[in-house]
Amino acid sequence: MQASAQVEPASGPINLAHGLIPEVLKPDANIMYQMNIPDYGSPSSELYKLTDEIPANVNDWGDSSWFKFYRDSKRELIFELEQLSTINELSIGFGQRSDVGIAPPLNVRYYASSDGDNYVFLGKAEADAPLYFENVKPGPDHKDIHLKKYRLDKVGTEPMNIQARFIKISFVVDVNCWADEVEISGYKGIVNGAQPPKAQLDPDNPEVNRFPAPGSKEAAYMSDQFLFPTGAYKDPEITNWTKEKVLSVLGYQDLKGNYTDWLFDDILFTTVAAIITPSGFDSNGFGIFATEADYNSYLDFVFQEETQLGAINKAAGELNALLGTDKKVRINFAIPKLTASSDFGDIYGDGRKVSLKPEDFADQVSDSDSEAGKMEMARLALENKKAAIRWYIDEVEKRFAEAGYNNLTLNSYYWVPEKIFDTGDFEVIRGTANYLKSKNYFFTWVPYLQSQSPYLWRELGFTAASIQPNYAFNLYKKGVLSATADIARKVGASVEVEYNDYHTLAQYLNYGIAEGHMKDTFNVYYLATTPIVDGANAYLPLHPNKAADGTSMIKRTVYDRIYEYVKDSYVRRFTMTLATDLSQPDRLSVVPKITLADHFTEGHFTVLYDSDKVDFQSYELPPSLVGKAQVTVTATTPGEVKVTFKVNQSEDALYSDLAQKQDPVSSAVEMTKLYFSAKEGVPAEEIKHRNFIIAREGTMTDINGEVYLNWGESDILPGSLEEQIVQAAEAVRNAEASLTLKAAVDAVEKIGRLPEGGNKSRLNERLWKVKGQIGISPVSQLLDGYEVSGDIREPLLHKLRNRIEQAEHHDSKGHGPQAVKQLNDFVKHLNMNSNLKQVSSDAKDILNAEVQRLIQLWSGLTP
Incomplete structure (x- = not known):
């Protein structure tokens, strides 16, 4: 600003804001729009209340004399004076009544300009009474409100005596912010040596307009x-x-x-x-x-x-x-x-009572009913x-x-x-x-x-x-x-x-x-x-009683996508869901939908189905796409239905947003309706939602040409490593529940199909415990029974008992190979021609089968 010619004042300072209607800027209004929150504040037609020099009613916070700012965060009030003028003091008032949610701003920033374009920061004002204190009568029967003034009468360390035609007042609203009189105290024209203001530093200025770098001290x-x-x-x-x-x-x-x-x-x-x-x-x-x-x-x-x-x-x-x-x-x-x-x-360790409530300090002030007394009580509680x-x-x-x-x-x-x-x-x-x-x-x-x-x-x-x-x-x-x-x-x-x-x-x-x-x-x-823990262990939950289910694949993809994001390698993804109606076996309906679609103009995806249970029949387009998009459905490969689409006009790009709180599915865009029929001889109850899966492959392109990959499969694919892990885990749970050699051997076989790694080790550890619980008891119990029934006679019975007990002894010492050798010797003795007259055919067959299972279990596991 350049200095303007000086004149002599005709009288004392006046309120230059009187009768002016400010321009109100709401830089953050888009936030409330995106949050679907309407503005319940006073309309712009009531802005005159800020400058009518009629004080708001401090005895009634609900009185219409208050101008009410509502949400929308930052506000800027811009006042244009009649002419370049002399400014000596700036102020605005706000009400405080915490029990009904009326809160003043933390502070107010003031700016000045001669042209309305280039503003100079003058300083920051705080309330004339601390915000931790409000002088009101508590309770719903009282409606008084504490008016607090935010005055600025200095620029830096010097008394304010500046030239300006435009004044900007900036503050931040929480929810309910009740305002009263704006005063711009000074003179019309340039008097008393008023000078263009010098810009002040604002070290606490919240607006830095950049992200803090990751890993920096600023972060x-x-x-x-x-x-x-x-x-x-x-x-x-x-x-x-x-x-x-x-x-x-x-x-x-x-x-x-x-x-x-x-x-x-x-x-x-x-x-x-x-x-x-x-x-x-x-x-x-x-x-x-x-x-x-x-x-x-x-x-x-x-x-x-x-x-x-x-x-x-x-x-x-x-x-x-x-x-x-x-x-x-x-x-x-x-x-x-x-x-x-x-x-x-007793935080001081001296037995003192430490109160956090102002009313408990009434005995520490001279007059607990006075404003000064109440303020001091509030201060002591604050400390x-x-x-x-x-x-x-x-x-x-x-x-x-x-x-x-x-x-x-x-x-x-x-x-x-x-x-x-x-x-x-x-x-x-x-x-x-x-x-x-x-x-x-x-x-x-x-x-x-x-x-x-x-x-x-x-x-x-x-x-x-x-x-x-x-x-x-x-x-x-x-x-x-x-x-x-x-x-x-x-x-x-x-x-x-x-x-x-x-x-x-x-x-x-x-x-x-x-x-x-x-x-x-x-x-x-x-x-x-849960998402991270459940995702990492989606197919083999940490809790032994929990099992993978139809959501496990999604849980795992959440874990993987978070990892990619942390590593800065994530790429844009779209998500889908399948809506199925399986009530009519001859007309099974499967509807793939894109959730929260992002203005997609073209794309493709694949729906997989169990071709052993159902056949693909036909498809139809939803009304929303008819005439607006070209959709191709291809089902030449059994078990796959490929869908591609391209919208005719960019304004028809596929878009959806939340229609209900925490419900992204109800508003999803239907892409097509696929019809299947149950194969002959397949019972209706065998056809499940999980027989239909969105494949991992697929892309979408938005109106800006950005490509999105599919989030991932919607469920576990048959024959995949994921399914093998689930099957092995299920087999181990069965073994843990039944404690039978048959179930344990089944678990050994399924674990054996897994690649080496933590999952295989975890399942082996669990099955090792099962092995210890089973021990040799299945064979020992058979021998005891056959002794009573006479199906095994001496001396073979003694030899077999000796071998099984030696096997147990070696196993307890951790000597696995020696233990298995004793079991093999058991089988050898049981099947020697010289011993055939000492054992019945049925007993021999049953013992052979059970000991072979024991050998399989013990050979297939390591501690």
């Missing part, structure tokens, strides 16, 4: 971090992490069951929402952390030798040994949401909250050091609440951030998208943040993933990957490529407790 050294939900829970198995479970998270397990690479070496410890604590649950069913005992209960659960942290340490050591690496797994430790209580606990969090941080640090983990490093703490639930949290977070910085720890956050949090994380003192899109869990448009990437890039954060099903997961990963955050920044993954 808290994160590249790919796994959220590790844990804590006491109603179903202990879900949150109890054994070494075997953890191995599937830290390492990548191939189809043979071998760990061939690292997957996640950065673990974010967080709490399950419904964690069990001594204080119980809140009204939403979430675990309460209100006392020292609550936090200690969580730490007691986490600091275990064989599970949780202990399991991670052991699994990391095992992976290092397997892979020839020397990694230390980075641990980012949760700080659960603190709930105010009257007695947090105790900070102290409680400091105690917890120290306790984690102490326990971690005492545990002596040689494969782990504690380098970060994580703020669990996903938004600012109370304006007092601002100061608790800032205090926590300062304390962690003093101890050289990083401080991270994963806030909601639709709150003010994305703009505030840096100012609150966090080192790094990842924004939650929440597309997987809500009825949002898929464009919310792009909108999340936009705001994450703007504020220097990353985008969280969230899992609810593989259809929506594919969208997260696809947008990670399109928006660049797969490679260009760090990634944080919320994958709950």
